[in-house]
Amino acid sequence: xxxxxxxxxxxxxxxxxxxxxxxxxxxxxxxxxxxxxxxxxxxxxxxxxxxxxxxxxxxxxxxxxxxxxxxxxxxxxxxxxxxxxxxxxxxxxxxxxxxxxxxxxxxxxxxxxxxxxxxxxxxxxxxxxxxxxxxxxxxxxxxxxxxxxxxxxxxxxxxxxxxxxxxxxxxxxxxxxxxxxxxxxxxxxxxxxxxxxxxxxxxxxxxxxxxxxxxxxxxxxxxxxxxxxxxxxxxxxxxxxxxxxxxxxxxxxxxxxxxxxxxxxxxxxxxxxxxxxxxxxxxxxxxxxxxxxxxxxxxxxxxxxxxxxxxxxxxxxxxxxxxxxxxxxxxxxxxxxxxxxxxxxxxxxxxxxxxxxxx
Amino acid sequence: xxxxxxxxxxxxxxxxxxxxxxxxxxxxxxxxxxxxxxxxxxxxxxxxxxxxxxxxxxxxxxxxxxxxxxxxxxxx
Numbered sequence: 001x002x003x004x005x006x007x008x009x010x011x012x013x014x015x016x017x018x019x020x021x022x023x024x025x026x027x028x029x030x031x032x033x034x035x036x037x038x039x040x041x042x043x044x045x046x047x048x049x050x051x052x053x054x055x056x057x058x059x060x061x062x063x064x065x066x067x068x069x070x071x072x073x074x075x076x077x078x079x080x081x082x083x084x085x086x087x088x089x090x091x092x093x094x095x096x097x098x099x100x101x102x103x104x105x106x107x108x109x110x111x112x113x114x115x116x117x118x119x120x121x122x123x124x125x126x127x128x129x130x131x132x133x134x135x136x137x138x139x140x141x142x143x144x145x146x147x148x149x150x151x152x153x154x155x156x157x158x159x160x161x162x163x164x165x166x167x168x169x170x171x172x173x174x175x176x177x178x179x180x181x182x183x184x185x186x187x188x189x190x191x192x193x194x195x196x197x198x199x200x201x202x203x204x205x206x207x208x209x210x211x212x213x214x215x216x217x218x219x220x221x222x223x224x225x226x227x228x229x230x231x232x233x234x235x236x237x238x239x240x241x242x243x244x245x246x247x248x249x250x251x252x253x254x255x256x257x258x259x260x261x262x263x264x265x266x267x268x269x270x271x272x273x274x275x276x277x278x279x280x281x282x283x284x285x286x287x288x289x290x291x292x293x294x295x296x297x298x299x300x301x302x303x304x305x306x307x308x309x310x311x312x313x314x315x316x317x318x319x320x321x322x323x324x325x326x327x328x329x330x331x332x333x334x335x336x337x338x339x340x341x342x343x344x345x346x347x348x349x350x351x352x353x354x355x356x357x358x359x
Numbered sequence: 360x361x362x363x364x365x366x367x368x369x370x371x372x373x374x375x376x377x378x379x380x381x382x383x384x385x386x387x388x389x390x391x392x393x394x395x396x397x398x399x400x401x402x403x404x405x406x407x408x409x410x411x412x413x414x415x416x417x418x419x420x421x422x423x424x425x426x427x428x429x430x431x432x433x434x435x
Contacts, residue, residue: 263409283409284375306370306398314370319401324409326371326402 071183080207093320118144138167143277285327
């Protein structure tokens with residue numbers, strides 16, 4: 001029986017430094033920073049330091065940054081605050097499902113298709129309407145990175161809402177943006193803490209019913225904010241060397257599997273993808289069986305296949321790209337993963353596909 | 360014309376069914392696949408790209424598949 005399951009899912013344990021801080025912050029940062037007590041003053045100082053540090057790493061002015069407890073909600077605030085129903089709303093076919101849900105509430109929506117590499121296909125938009133463009137930095141399923149500056153240039157008059165919840169600080173913010181969303185889990189911070197930023201020139205209004213001029217509810221967990229700040233500090237330092245190491249490991253995974261397994265379909269080109277994400281589909285293989293087979297060999301991965309999703313629908317991202325949706329696995333390489341574990345996973349995938357195809 | 364009925368079957372079975380059946384028809388000939396799994400259209404499109412065989416969408420559940428590739432792995 002395999003005792004240890006090696007994790008290649010998109011979720012990762014909290015960064016070890018952040019875990020230490022979180023435990024301490026539960027003792028130190030419990031008070032409401034808005035009150036006058038001594039404990040509140042201490043909480044206020046910790047909050048201010050964390051926000052300054054996070055804004056510096058994300059390259060967003062601190063007075064533009066808002067904290068919220070949920071990544072998808074951050075994205076919703078970022079987009080919906082810019083939108084009015086008479087505006088045109090443009091988004092890509094591989095955006096998060098939440099973005100598609102926002103599009104369904106709008107009267108004037110354009111969906112941009114993508115090519116086999118997941119890149120938005122060029123399109124001319126001649127319209128008199130004001131436009132909000134939802135633009136994803138990196139795709140959480142495939143790792144595909146959009147050429148943000150090029151796309152932004154195609155829509156010179158659009159208000160751009162950036163979805164950086166998956167890529168986080170891996171990508172630089174493009175020059176022009178009206179709003180942006182981030183999720184602490186993208187830098188191995190805690191789940192349940194996310195951010196959105198509103199550009200100084202943006203015409204953004206709170207999309208939810210509200211009682212004052214705050215842009216977001218202030219009910220987020222201060223300890224999680226502090227842990228998220230420490231995780232970001234540590235993650236940014238590691239990323240300097242880890243980014244290139246993970247890229248080499250990803251390249252080796254892709255080449256070894258493509259050379260060893262017939263009829264596999266790798267989503268996107270590594271040169272235009274985040275280095276830590278790989279999505280591969282295997283023809284004639286059942287995705288759920290592949291996941292279970294790998295789990296019995298001691299490896300946890302994700303899947304975009306219909307049989308592994310709650311609603312039994314195939315991944316809308318893979319379908320939009322034209323990549324095979326069945327027999328799909330998604331591999332995420334986290335900081336600190338050993339090359340031996342990645343090699344062992346690669347061999348386990350090759351063996352599992354052969355086993356399942358021979359049944 | 361051969362009809363492959365994969366109605367009610369979940370992915371990847373419709374694609375496996377069509378891959379098995381197409382090996383039994385001559386080059387340039389076609390068969391009809393009936394399948395209602397939501398993954399059939401995207402997966403048949405990807406299968407066509409990967410194997411070199413042709414497809415034509417007749418309806419949401421009705422696909423014309425033309426053998427255009429001599430070789431190719433046939434699943435068990």
